[in-house]
Amino acid sequence: MIWVWGSLAFWLAAWALNTRLSKHKQTWVRFFVPTLFGITLLVLWEGMVRGFQINPVLLPPPSAIGKTFVGEISVLWGDLVQTFFKGALSGYVIGCSAAVLTAIAVDRSPFLQRGLLPVGNFVAALPIVGMAPIFVMWFGFGWQSKAAIVVVMVFFPMLVNTVQGLQSSEAMQRDLMHTYGASYPQRLFKLRLPAAMPFIFNGLKISTTLAMIGAIVAEFFGSPIQGMGFRISTEVGKLALDMVWSEIAVAAIVGSAFYGLVALAEKIITFWHPSQRG
């Protein structure tokens, strides 16, 4: 029981420290606070698993996962390259750029706006992950089928967000551009695209996680003997949950870094939006 009480005490102490620290605004505090919170979660996890003697087949302690993580780092890296860089990232880039271009076309044509947008909204809500077996059947086991599912998954959220963003400039601002006699490209690049940026970044941020999930899930339906989804499904079969959690940790780290990069770009580009001026 000492493990349980010890970890609970650590939790309370860390929370008190975080509450105090969060009043300061130094840079190191901004990194230290979430790190301490994460460490608290790990300590709680370790304490509960040891204190209640939970079977490692059900939930391995973080220490065992960490050991596997360090020991199998080369395997994890190979899986990461296969799934993230080849599958998720290429699909993300293709899907998002295609969606933005389509959105501009949709915005230009009232006909497409009335026709394509309801259809796009419909498809955005589709459980597209369900198409993974179909895409693996069509595009083969390699990274191409993963990129394809990612393209389809990110396309519609991105399209819907961008179109909404392009319409977000106010009537007054559009009228003003009109009185300036601005041409369409001028209106697009000087008013509508900048005004759409918060929405575009919303779509980009949602898409980062969709891309990871799509690429990994698609690997469950067939993949070369590499990749995070492949590893997870085979190691679950062997009940090697420490390896599964190591892959999950990699997915979380890389996914957060990816999201962080997009959020950083958002901060730089949409510095004028009220939500960025907290």
Next chain:
Amino acid sequence: MKSLFSILTVLATILAIWYIACIPMNMHEAATQADRAGQQVTPESSAERRKMGRLSLTVKNPDLWGSVYAQERPQLPAPHQVGVELWNTTVGMVAKGRALSKRSLILHAWITLSATLVGFVFGTILGIVLAVSIVHSRAMDMSVMPWVIASQTVPIIAIAPMIVVVLAALQVDDLIAKGVISMYLSFFPVVVGMVKGLRSPRRMDLDQMKTWNASRSETFWKLRLPSSAPYLFASLKVGVAASLIGAVVAELSLSQNGGLGARLLAGSYYGQTVQIWSALLAAAALAALLVWAIGAVQNVTLKRMGFSK
């Protein structure tokens, strides 16, 4: 009226592309079948055909184009094949008085819908609570927000079987187990949207509240919460769709109880592409219905709150 016409045109275009795409997609199978039936096929050996691309095989066999629409297990089923399957498993089953039999999509859709709603309600509550505490406590904002984001990068389908095992060991109902997975997917858009919404009042409005000497809770109830409504509804639409996906994914590991996810899985086991597509379309219809319902509530609410469209 005009928009209906546009939607129908877009849909008709999609259907036309779909029908045309069926020809090359199913050509290899069509050629094999025709060859077995003793028909003339170019090229004649099946090994050569296997090496050929879909398009060149299609170009060489124009007289086989019609036969691609009547296959048992096509690579890409034609829309009418999916339509017939959908009709038979819904209206057809009702007509036979077996609306809730195991073969009826209505039963499976209901199973999925109930898990979706449970997860959606859990997820929305969790998301709003998290967002409110993030906006009001700097400690929460700094420590929890990065981990909320990190939590979404964990592939849910990977831990879905584990969640199911753990919850089953704790003797939790399957509906709740699926709901937990749905919740995991649906709370995130609500958190992100609500944090953005609760922070959306302008500096000037917040300063105004300050000059009126409003307390934190007054500022919250009278300014922050009302101005977050558009963001909330946008998030709810994403959230309900996400929780449907969660329910479908969860059913991949709880497939003994049925549901649209279980239909998908069974279809892919037995190569029943028509069944996969009809389950997908049923899930899509369900999602559309849910999103539409929230949209209807959104329109009424936002109009009454005075947000001009």
